[in-house]
Amino acid sequence: MAKAGGITNAVNVGIAVQADWENREFISHISLNVRRLFEFLVQFESTTKSKLASLNEKLDLLERRLEMLEVQVSTATANPSLFAT
Amino acid sequence: MASSTSLAIVLHQSSNHDELFMKQTLQFSETLKDLKNLRKQLYSAAEYFETSYGKAEHKETVIETLKEYAAKAVVNTVDHLGSVSDKFNSFLSDNSTHFSTTHLRLSSLEQRMRLCRDYMGKSGTHQHLLLFQYPRHHKRYFFPQQGRGTSFSAGDDSHRFTSAVRSTILENLPNTARKANKTGSFSFAPIVHNNINNRTPNKRSNSPMRFPLLRSGSLLKRSSSPSQPKKPPLALPEPQRAISVSRNTEIVEIKQSSSRKGKKILMFKALMSMSKSRN
Numbered sequence: 133m134a135k136a137g138g139i140t141n142a143v144n145v146g147i148a149v150q151a152d153w154e155n156r157e158f159i160s161h162i163s164l165n166v167r168r169l170f171e172f173l174v175q176f177e178s179t180t181k182s183k184l185a186s187l188n189e190k191l192d193l194l195e196r197r198l199e200m201l202e203v204q205v206s207t208a209t210a211n212p213s214l215f216a217t
Numbered sequence: 218m219a220s221s222t223s224l225a226i227v228l229h230q231s232s233n234h235d236e237l238f239m240k241q242t243l244q245f246s247e248t249l250k251d252l253k254n255l256r257k258q259l260y261s262a263a264e265y266f267e268t269s270y271g272k273a274e275h276k277e278t279v280i281e282t283l284k285e286y287a288a289k290a291v292v293n294t295v296d297h298l299g300s301v302s303d304k305f306n307s308f309l310s311d312n313s314t315h316f317s318t319t320h321l322r323l324s325s326l327e328q329r330m331r332l333c334r335d336y337m338g339k340s341g342t343h344q345h346l347l348l349f350q351y352p353r354h355h356k357r358y359f360f361p362q363q364g365r366g367t368s369f370s371a372g373d374d375s376h377r378f379t380s381a382v383r384s385t386i387l388e389n390l391p392n393t394a395r396k397a398n399k400t401g402s403f404s405f406a407p408i409v410h411n412n413i414n415n416r417t418p419n420k421r422s423n424s425p426m427r428f429p430l431l432r433s434g435s436l437l438k439r440s441s442s443p444s445q446p447k448k449p450p451l452a453l454p455e456p457q458r459a460i461s462v463s464r465n466t467e468i469v470e471i472k473q474s475s476s477r478k479g480k481k482i483l484m485f486k487a488l489m490s491m492s493k494s495r496n
Contacts, residue, residue, distance in 0.1 A: 165291050183309050197323050
């Protein structure tokens with residue numbers, strides 16, 4: 133009886149260890165995916181920042197060119213004698 | 218009618234576009250809210266499972282539900298992040314396309330401005346060029362260069378001079394011919410005089426120009442023209458001119474006396490023949 137009880141205890145311990153290993157594997161998988169998500173978020177932040185910066189520069193350039201064109205058009209309309217041929 | 222229908226179509230398209238844009242913005246804001254709430258949900262779920270694992274008897278079922286919840290939470294976060302990143306990329310691409318279109322429009326505007334400026338500059342230069350009057354010299358005033366001598370018989374300058382004179386003659390020929398017909402005093406035939414001016418008859422007879430040329434810079438010394446044959450040359454000295462005049466008067470007197478003698482002889486012969494016929 134004692135031997136049988138010892139065997140069942142050993143089996144139970146084995147089952148518990150296996151379950152614990154499975155749980156650890158699941159946690160490792162979850163942590164790995166969370167890390168990947170974190171890396172993706174960091175990369176996404178950097179790319180979005182660079183893209184937004186480039187877009188901002190382009191928009192600034194366009195704004196300056198528009199202002200220059202507006203000034204040129206305003207000067208041309210203010211001096212109509214320049215267009216008289 | 219066509220304009221009203223096109224306007225309606227454009228308004229409908231714009232309304233559809235606005236509706237789509239509004240829907241997309243609402244979805245984007247909802248996903249962002251879900252992402253913000255995910256942290257709280259995860260923390261609350263972790264506390265709940267912790268308490269249930271300590272109190273409940275069926276620990277395995279609690280662990281299994283916890284696992285499922287964690288997996289679903291990760292999947293949901295991945296989906297949220299993917300959708301957000303995709304929408305953000307689409308937003309950036311749309312803005313980049315708008316930027317490219319505005320860039321093209323601006324470049325076209327700048328090119329138009331440049332063209333207008335170039336046209337204005339060219340018109341201004343053209344006006345300046347029209348205002349400036351270049352001096353025009355007639356061909357007959359083209360003379361050889363100074364310091365080569367007065368002879369025009371040899372060399373390139375003489376050829377140039379003769380060609381220029383011929384061209385002026387050809388150009389002015391109708392006018393001169395008309396003037397000659399009106400006045401009746403011009404002829405191409407050579408004129409022979411007994412004066413001293415006839416020592417150079419070829420020059421004067423070949424010259425069709427009746428009016429004197431302005432020869433301030435000329436190297437030629439043609440002092441007379443066919444219309445003024447009796448003018449003495451300016452280059453002759455005074456004694457030579459006096460001698461020539463005295464010789465001319467003597468010759469005229471001799472000719473007159475000889476003609477008188479011939480007339481007297483003829484009268485005498487006629488009288489003699491009349492007296493013979495009477496006898």
